[in-house]
Amino acid sequence: MALMIPCPNCGPRPYGEFWPSGELPEGGHAVDGDVDADYRRVWLRTNIAGEQRERWYHHAGCRRWFSLTRNTLTNAIHDVV
Amino acid sequence: MLKLFRRHQYLRQDTLGHSYDVVIIGGGGHGLATAYYLARNFGIRNVAILERSYIGSGGTGRNTTVLRANYKTPDTIRFYQRSFEMYATLAQDLDYNMLRSERGLLWLAHSDPQIRNQRERALQNQQFGVDTVYLDARQVHDVCPELDMSGGGKRPILGAAYHAPGATIRHDAVAWGYAIEAQRLGVSIHQGVEVTGLRIDRGRCVGVETNGGFVAAGQVLSAVGGYVTQITNMAGFRIPIVTHPLQAFVTESYKPVLDRIVASADLHIYVSQSSRGEVLIGAEIDPYSSYSTRSTFPFLASCSSRAIDLFPFLAKLRILRQWTGLCDMTPDYSPLMGVTEVDRLLLSSGWGTWGFKAIPASGISMAELIATGKVPPLIAPFALDRFRRDLAVPERASAGTH
Numbered sequence: 081m082a083l084m085i086p087c088p089n090c091g092p093r094p095y096g097e098f099w100p101s102g103e104l105p106e107g108g109h110a111v112d113g114d115v116d117a118d119y120r121r122v123w124l125r126t127n128i129a130g131e132q133r134e135r136w137y138h139h140a141g142c143r144r145w146f147s148l149t150r151n152t153l154t155n156a157i158h159d160v161v
Numbered sequence: 162m163l164k165l166f167r168r169h170q171y172l173r174q175d176t177l178g179h180s181y182d183v184v185i186i187g188g189g190g191h192g193l194a195t196a197y198y199l200a201r202n203f204g205i206r207n208v209a210i211l212e213r214s215y216i217g218s219g220g221t222g223r224n225t226t227v228l229r230a231n232y233k234t235p236d237t238i239r240f241y242q243r244s245f246e247m248y249a250t251l252a253q254d255l256d257y258n259m260l261r262s263e264r265g266l267l268w269l270a271h272s273d274p275q276i277r278n279q280r281e282r283a284l285q286n287q288q289f290g291v292d293t294v295y296l297d298a299r300q301v302h303d304v305c306p307e308l309d310m311s312g313g314g315k316r317p318i319l320g321a322a323y324h325a326p327g328a329t330i331r332h333d334a335v336a337w338g339y340a341i342e343a344q345r346l347g348v349s350i351h352q353g354v355e356v357t358g359l360r361i362d363r364g365r366c367v368g369v370e371t372n373g374g375f376v377a378a379g380q381v382l383s384a385v386g387g388y389v390t391q392i393t394n395m396a397g398f399r400i401p402i403v404t405h406p407l408q409a410f411v412t413e414s415y416k417p418v419l420d421r422i423v424a425s426a427d428l429h430i431y432v433s434q435s436s437r438g439e440v441l442i443g444a445e446i447d448p449y450s451s452y453s454t455r456s457t458f459p460f461l462a463s464c465s466s467r468a469i470d471l472f473p474f475l476a477k478l479r480i481l482r483q484w485t486g487l488c489d490m491t492p493d494y495s496p497l498m499g500v501t502e503v504d505r506l507l508l509s510s511g512w513g514t515w516g517f518k519a520i521p522a523s524g525i526s527m528a529e530l531i532a533t534g535k536v537p538p539l540i541a542p543f544a545l546d547r548f549r550r551d552l553a554v555p556e557r558a559s560a561g562t563h
């Protein structure tokens with residue numbers, strides 16, 4: 081089975097139509113010039129085995145970003161906005 | 162004659178002790194090889210391997226078994242070349258048949274950027290004594306007449322980098338060979354033992370919690386493939402690794418027609434034929450991170466169509482098996498190995514889609530590091546802090562997925 085991504089605009093579509101953001105950086109994307117914080121944000125990952133909040137971009141559909149939570153052990157998805 | 166039919170037990174069932182000089186988490190190729198070289202080269206035999214499933218059940222038993230040394234950066238070429246040489250005599254060293262088979266590896270170019278890329282790869286390889294040459298389309302056809310040079314009428318083959326020593330080897334045999342010899346030298350191997358926590362005392366790792374109780378350790382090596390961040394999260398620090406699934410599949414057996422290993426960067430695919438006739442096809446990693454090893458239909462459909470563009474005869478074959486393994490991917494596609502910010506806790510990781518061929522060189526180097534406390538120059542470039550020091554080792558173009 082393909083992983084189906086429930087786009088809030090287009091409904092469930094196969095994963096190939098989307099780009100995933102991956103893990104969101106801790107503390108958001110803001111750059112404040114702190115070299116240590118930048119290092120952690122740019123390179124380090126928790127790579128959690130469990131619930132992960134992500135952004136997905138529907139490039140082959142509505143061309144919009146949305147958020148969801150995915151369980152990285154099972155790929156079950158919920159809380160799509 | 163009855164004795165002929167007795168069941169042969171390859172691995173002794175060891176009982177789990179309370180304390181070891183070295184505990185290795187993970188019975189994949191990297192953990193097993195490190196244990197073997199610890200015992201053989203450094204006389205450190207009070208070593209336990211804790212494997213939660215069976216040995217070789219991770220990436221080591223799921224990979225597409227390509228051995229090659231045609232990388233890009235000097236540090237990486239040196240490292241993989243060492244490993245490639247060690248693999249050449251591994252069956253003799255371990256006294257275990259591994260069905261190593263030299264095939265010649267073609268890396269096809271179907272576009273101008275890839276022609277440049279493959280020419281550059283050949284020149285760079287030659288600089289470091291690796292046998293890679295650039296071939297034009299005619300020569301590619303001579304080396305591998307089964308190829309459809311028109312690329313299915315869509316992506317004509319314009320040239321290729323040819324790495325003649327490129328080989329395959331039986332992956333299970335590599336795991337078994339190292340395990341049997343390591344055990345013979347005194348290492349104990351525990352299958353079905355899962356590490357569930359680390360015990361850290363004032364910044365120093367003193368042992369591991371398992372489903373069989375606490376095990377004290379002088380040093381702990383994590384060699385758990387795609388699960389590495391589960392261990393580093395237990396230790397309370399983060400590393401630049403994300404886990405992605407990688408899939409592959411084989412067709413039913415067919416008469417021997419394909420000697421070479423053929424990869425295409427433009428089509429993101431590689432094809433070889435195993436010694437029992439199955440045609441083995443691999444491609445890119447899944448685009449999202451995941452710990453799920455369920456295979457997907459879109460992968461099968463899209464890879465099959467790309468494989469047929471290269472080898473039209475595949476169209477009449479049926480698919481026999483498809484499977485998935487987990488890859489510990491680093492941002493620069495190079496390994497992540499050595500000491501960590503927790504004293505006495507070491508990592509052998511960042512093996513991604515490329516780490517099977519690295520097993521001997523990594524095993525011998527990690528054993529040296531554990532035994533002497535000094536980082537061998539061969540693996541120094543792959544230290545965990547390289548991103549903080551802006552010293553990434555970029556290998557994306559040559560890592561491929563094999």
Ligand SMILES: Cc1cc2nc3c(=O)[nH]c(=O)nc-3n(C[C@H](O)[C@H](O)[C@H](O)COP(=O)(O)OP(=O)(O)OC[C@H]3O[C@@H](n4cnc5c(N)ncnc54)[C@H](O)[C@@H]3O)c2cc1C
Pocket residue numbers: 186187188189190191192211212213214215216217218219220221222223224225226227228354355356357384385386387388407408409443485486487488509510512513514515516517518519562563
């Ligand atoms: C489809 C595919 C094709 C590939 N093709 C190639 C190729 O052609 N050439 C190449 O060089 N590389 C290839 N690779 C990459 C290669 O397979 C891996 O890099 C390599 O096998 C990693 O070995 P390892 O010993 O680090 O990990 P693994 O072999 O994954 O071993 C890790 C072990 O740790 C155990 N474990 C995990 N967590 C715990 C715990 N908490 N407690 C106890 N045990 C634990 C697991 O059960 C597992 O057995 C491929 C990978 C895949 C998936």
Ligand SMILES: [Zn+2]
Pocket residue numbers: 087088089090091138141142143144
């Ligand atoms: Zn959409």
